[in-house]
Every structure is written in structure tokens, then in C-alpha cells.
Amino acid sequence: xxxxxxxxxxxxxxRKIEETRQRFKSEYxxxxxxxxxxxxxxxxxxEDALVEGYLTWRQFVVEDTLKMIDESLQWRKEFTLNDLTxxxxxxxxxxxxxxxxxxxxxxxxxxxxxxxxLHIKDAKTILDKKRYVAFWLERYAKRxxxxxxxxxxxxxxxxxxxxxxxxVKYIINCFKVYYPKFLSKMIMYEMPWIMNAAWKIVKTWLxxxxxxxxxxxxxxxxxxxxxxxxxxxxxxxxxxxxxxxxPLPDDDFQSPICENGPIVSEDESDIKDIExxxxxxxxxxxxxxxSLKPKKVNFLEDSQKSEDLDRGEPGRLRGARKPTTTFKGTxxxxxxxxxxxxxxxxxxxxxxxxxxxxxxxxxxxxxxxxAPEKYRVKPSNSSCEPGASVDIVVSLxxxxxxxxxxxxxxxxxxxxxxxxxxxxELALFWKEVSKAKVMEHRLxxxxxxxxxxxxxxxxxxxxxxxxxxxDLQSTLMRVLATNSRLxxxxxxxxxxxxxxxxxxxxxxALTTYSLxxx
Numbered sequence: 001x002x003x004x005x006x007x008x009x010x011x012x013x014x015r016k017i018e019e020t021r022q023r024f025k026s027e028y029x030x031x032x033x034x035x036x037x038x039x040x041x042x043x044x045x046x047e048d049a050l051v052e053g054y055l056t057w058r059q060f061v062v063e064d065t066l067k068m069i070d071e072s073l074q075w076r077k078e079f080t081l082n083d084l085t086x087x088x089x090x091x092x093x094x095x096x097x098x099x100x101x102x103x104x105x106x107x108x109x110x111x112x113x114x115x116x117x118l119h120i121k122d123a124k125t126i127l128d129k130k131r132y133v134a135f136w137l138e139r140y141a142k143r144x145x146x147x148x149x150x151x152x153x154x155x156x157x158x159x160x161x162x163x164x165x166x167x168v169k170y171i172i173n174c175f176k177v178y179y180p181k182f183l184s185k186m187i188m189y190e191m192p193w194i195m196n197a198a199w200k201i202v203k204t205w206l207x208x209x210x211x212x213x214x215x216x217x218x219x220x221x222x223x224x225x226x227x228x229x230x231x232x233x234x235x236x237x238x239x240x241x242x243x244x245x246x247p248l249p250d251d252d253f254q255s256p257i258c259e260n261g262p263i264v265s266e267d268e269s270d271i272k273d274i275e276x277x278x279x280x281x282x283x284x285x286x287x288x289x290x291s292l293k294p295k296k297v298n299f300l301e302d303s304q305k306s307e308d309l310d311r312g313e314p315g316r317l318r319g320a321r322k323p324t325t326t327f328k329g330t331x332x333x334x335x336x337x338x339x340x341x342x343x344x345x346x347x348x349x350x351x352x353x354x355x356x357x358x359x360x361x362x363x364x365x366x367x368x369x370x371a372p373e374k375y376r377v378k379p380s381n382s383s384c385e386p387g388a389s390v391d392i393v394v395s396l397x398x399x400x401x402x403x404x405x406x407x408x409x410x411x412x413x414x415x416x417x418x419x420x421x422x423x424x425e426l427a428l429f430w431k432e433v434s435k436a437k438v439m440e441h442r443l444x445x446x447x448x449x450x451x452x453x454x455x456x457x458x459x460x461x462x463x464x465x466x467x468x469x470x471d472l473q474s475t476l477m478r479v480l481a482t483n484s485r486l487x488x489x490x491x492x493x494x495x496x497x498x499x500x501x502x503x504x505x506x507x508x509a510l511t512t513y514s515l516x517x518x
Contacts, residue, residue: 103230108404343448
């Protein structure tokens with residue numbers, strides 16, 4: 001029954017995606033061809049996840065979704081989002097360090113920092129500031145599609161002069177309208193009491209779902225959401241990162257561990273990796289024709305293919321988790337599309353990345369990671385022939401465990417037909433290739449929950465409920481006992497009061513009689 005309900009739900013989503021597209025085309029795009037950037041419209045009609053994001057944020061009400069898409073796409077054209085580059089933003093904004101992306105929260109979401117004390121309200125620069133925020137959001141959306149952000153408003157040492165309500169409303173709209181489903185949570189750090197009135201106004205701009213994402217924290221409890229390794233010292237953390245520009249801050253991607261241990265230098269890693277990898281035959285797991293065809297996920301089929309992979313492929317591929325999704329790139333199709341899935345079991349400590357060359361030339365590639373001490377990547381630096389595919393095995397090293405904060409970067413660049421693919425040629429190629437010609441794609445890590453932890457959670461919940469019930473029962477008994485003692489004391493006081501009233505009445509009567517007889 002559950003499976004049927006889920007299938008019906010998926011069919012309903014697909015139907016609403018199609019309905020949204022058709023109505024948007026007839027009711028909005030038809031009015032004016034110049035209303036939106038054609039590239040945004042094209043994306044809307046190609047990417048199901050984009051339309052689903054708008055639908056989800058509007059509770060799958062198509063009418064509301066269409067209005068949201070209309071507003072979002074008009075904003076994108078107004079701010080020229082598709083052509084917004086680093087050079088189109090005033091340099092002083094980058095140098096100020098008031099807004100930047102750096103680090104991750106405990107759930108693996110990127111941190112989007114707003115250092116409020118560095119913001120001064122100025123009507124002359126407000127448009128540039130809005131474009132600046134849009135630049136960071138668009139940059140992140142392209143690098144890590146589908147992954148939410150955690151916004152941190154660092155309000156330490158700030159005051160009323162730093163609060164620009166128009167700018168704050170714009171930031172909220174970015175997550176409410178322009179980038180739906182992007183907001184994981186909004187952390188307000190050390191908000192001064194004098195700003196309470198301002199934030200009461202801000203809450204009226206937020207929907208119920210967004211309000212639930214607001215987290216007001218201080219130095220004592222911010223580590224509930226962000227680990228100390230990603231917090232600056234003034235927040236009680238150990239991250240010694242200091243913003244500077246240029247260049248723009250980015251994840252520290254490094255060469256992973258190779259078979260002979262950590263790499264000392266980049267050039268040495270290139271040579272050692274290529275020498276060891278050239279000895280192995282890189283067999284194709286898919287032919288180019290199959291990889292270009294869209295596929296539906298079939299878990300039974302994937303399981304069978306995984307078994308075939310274990311039996312038929314070289315020993316280094318045995319036990320690697322086979323990807324089921326694909327990112328379509330300009331040079332390479334990369335599977336999986338977004339994340340490598342690691343678990344606690346031995347069979348879940350190895351993942352497979354499949355690169356498929358979709359060009360007519362050789363493509364050189366590199367794989368880097370933010371945690372080089374944890375992972376072995378083989379091959380991590382090589383080339384792929386036209387129309388061929390390469391299997392890359394990523395395995396956890398030693399006793400290390402994967403983390404949601406870990407990232408992988410796949411870099412690829414097309415080589416000239418006359419270029420060689422030897423050790424020295426590849427090393428020279430990566431030194432000379434223009435950055436503009438390098439395709440980059442990022443993969444994050446997803447932690448699989450083990451069956452044991454699921455069962456332990458299930459087994460713990462009844463006992464926890466039972467313990468809570470016992471605690472409530474004992475508290476109630478104590479309250480009833482205390483109430484009984486108070487009632488006894490009250491009765492005693494009432495009886496004493498009555499006796500005293502009688503005695504006073506008797507004395508008054510006796511005194512009155514004595515005076516009358518005398």
C-alpha cells in the first residue's frame with residue numbers, strides 16, 4: 001500500500017510539473033518574449049527539480065507557483081544573473097568581507113555569513129549590495145545544485161545603524177521567492193536586545209515555514225548547529241580562517257591520498273598517480289550509447305548490476321557502490337550526479353565515480369577532496385579517450401569515517417588531438433591550461449544510516465516514553481502528597497481561628513456584662 005501511495009504521489013508531482021510548464025508557457029511567456037531571459041525559460045522546461053522546488057515551496061498550488069516563477073524570472077533578468085560575474089561587482093564589496101561563503105554546519109550545509117557590523121545603511125549602494133548577495137547565491141547554486149544553505153547573521157558588536165530593513169527584506173525574499181528550498185536555517189547570533197522591535201517586523205515578512213527555520217543563539221549554544229571547527233574564535237570555535245580578497249574563499253580541495261601515502265607536492269602527485277594508474281587497464285562499464293540514454297532507477301536491476309560488477313571487474317572495483325544518477329556536463333558525464341554515499345559497514349566504505357567522455361578529443365581529469373587524509377582515490381589524475389568511460393574508486397582510508405562536510409571536486413579539460421597523454425605531458429598540460437577551459441563538478445558525501453542505528457532508535461523510543469511516563473507519575477504523586485499536607489494544615493488553621501473567635505467573643509461578652517452590672 002505504501003509503495004502504491006508513493007507511486008501515486010510521484011505521478012501527481014510529474015503531472016503538476018507538466019501543468020505548471022504548460023500554463024507558464026501559455027499564460028506568461030506568450031505575453032512577451034522579452035520579459036524573461038531565454039536561458040532561464042529553457043532551464044525551467046528542462047530541469048524537473050527546478051519546477052518541483054517552486055511547487056514544493058508553494059505547497060503544490062499551481063496558481064501560486066506560477067506567480068512565484070514569474071516574479072523570480074523577472075528578478076533574474078533585472079539583475080542579469082546569468083551574466084553576473086566577479087568583475088561586475090564593485091571590488092570594495094569583496095574587500096569588505098561583509099558577506100561570504102565559508103564552512104559547514106553539522107548537517108553538511110554550507111554557511112552563508114553576514115557580518116552585520118560591517119554593513120552601513122546607504123541608499124546609494126543598496127542596489128550593488130543586492131547584486132552582491134545575488135552573485136554569491138547564484139555562484140553556490142551552480143556549484144552545489146539542490147544543496148541548501150545555512151545563513152548566519154553575526155550580530156556581535158552591531159547596533160541600529162547596521163540594520164537596513166529594506167536590505168533584510170531583500171535577503172528574505174531571495175530565499176522565499178528567488179531561490180526556493182535553499183534555506184536550511186537562519187542563525188541569529190548574539191542579537192542585541194535593542195533590535196527586538198525590528199525583528200518583530202521581520203517575522204511578519206516570513207511565512208510559517210521560514211519562521212520555524214529561525215534560530216536565535218548565543219556563544220553558549222551556537223555549537224548545537226555548527227561544530228567548533230567551523231566557528232571563528234569569537235564564537236568559541238577553532239576556525240582560524242580570516243577573510244581576505246582576492247581570491248574568493250573556497251573549499252580547500254587537495255590531492256587525495258595515493259597508494260604510497262600522502263602527497264608532498266602537486267607535481268609529485270601528478271607523476272606518481274599517473275605512473276601507477278597507467279599500469280591498470282581502465283575498462284568501460286557503460287558504452288557511450290547507453291550512457292546518453294535516460295534511465296529510470298530500478299533497485300533490483302541496480303543490485304544485479306552491482307553483483308555483475310563484483311564478478312566481472314578488476315579487484316579494485318569489487319565492493320564499490322555503483323551510482324544511479326548522472327550529471328550531464330560539457331566534457332564529461334559524471335555519475336553520481338550529486339553525492340557519494342558512505343556507510344559504517346565494510347561494504348559501504350567504497351564508492352564508484354564513472355566519467356564518460358562526450359567529446360571527440362581526449363579529456364584530462366583530476367579528482368580532489370577537502371579531506372585528503374581520509375580517502376584513497378584511484379585513479380585521481382589521468383585522461384579519458386573519446387567516447388570511453390573511466391571508473392574511479394573512492395574508498396575510506398584506515399579507520400576514518402565519512403562526514404557530511406566532506407566534498408570532492410572533479411576537474412576536466414579537453415586536450416588537443418596532438419597532445420600526448422603521458423606523465424610529463426599531463427603534468428605540463430595542467431600547468432598551462434586556462435582556468436576558463438576547465439570544467440568543474442562537485443560531489444558531497446551522504447552518510448547511510450545503518451540498520452542497527454535505526455533499530456536502536458526504534459527500541460529506545462518506547463523505553464524513553466516509558467521513562468517519561470514514570471517521571472510524570474512520580475511527580476504527580478509528589479504534588480498530590482504535598483496538596484494533602486497543605487489541606488491538613490489549612491483545616492488546622494481554620495479550627496484554630498474558630499476557637500480564637502469564640503474565646504474573643506466570650507471575653508467581649510464578659511467585659512460588657514461586668515460594665516453593665518457595675
